[in-house]
Amino acid sequence: MNFHDVRFPARLSFGSVGGPERRTEIVSLSNGFEERNAPWAHSRRRYDAGIGVQSLDDLEKLVAFFEARKGQLIGFRWKDWTDYKSCRPSGVLSDLDQVIGTGDGQTRDFQLAKSYRSGSHVYVRPIAKPVEDTTIVALAGDRKIEGSDYELALGSGTIIFDTPPPVGAEITAGFEFDVPVRFDADRIETSVANFSAGEMPSIPVVEVRV
Structure with missing residues (x-):
């Protein structure tokens, strides 16, 4: 397009x-x-x-x-x-803001997303246009380094890990977006x-x- x-x-x-x-x-x-x-x-x-x-x-x-x-x-x-922002408007970005996936030992690509919660109901919104130099990512709570541990596709909002996250490892992220x-x-x-x-x-x- x-x-x-x-x-x-x-x-x-x-x-x-x-x-x-x-x-x-x-x-x-x-x-x-x-x-x-x-x-x-x-x-x-x-x-x-x-x-x-x-x-x-x-x-x-x-x-x-x-x-x-x-x-x-x-x-x-x-x-x-x-x-x-991935956090509240008054908050500060954290690499634990949003859960964007769970490792299965094979998948390397994970889409940035923001969850909107009301009671027990959740809407998950895909984020396709993150703002450059604002995204921070953690794997099982351990902060990862862009360019070394993963790459970010700014045009699609996809996180691409160098190696697939292990089974059960939670992938989280914080970011600004357009x-x-x-x-x-x-x-x-x-x-x-x-x-x-x-x-x-x-x-x-x-x-x-x-």
């Missing part, structure tokens, strides 16, 4: 409105009950890139980014300031009069699968 491994200006995404979206198909039965089905295994996030634009200089930077991505054609990285997105419109509409009236442009952004 068309994707540029570049981040939308983080200062402009700060304060943006957005979050996860699910798709649920609901059928109302004649007896009053419902049948509900979720065709998506994973949620998709939407944002508004125009909220952070506070000046014409900001707009110029956004337009340049938009043109370089050719509108909706090419994806890019987006920092979701409400959810960009959301792969694209613009959800092929045009930007605004004017100097809009800015004078305090009206910001609306520029939708939507998550893409990579």
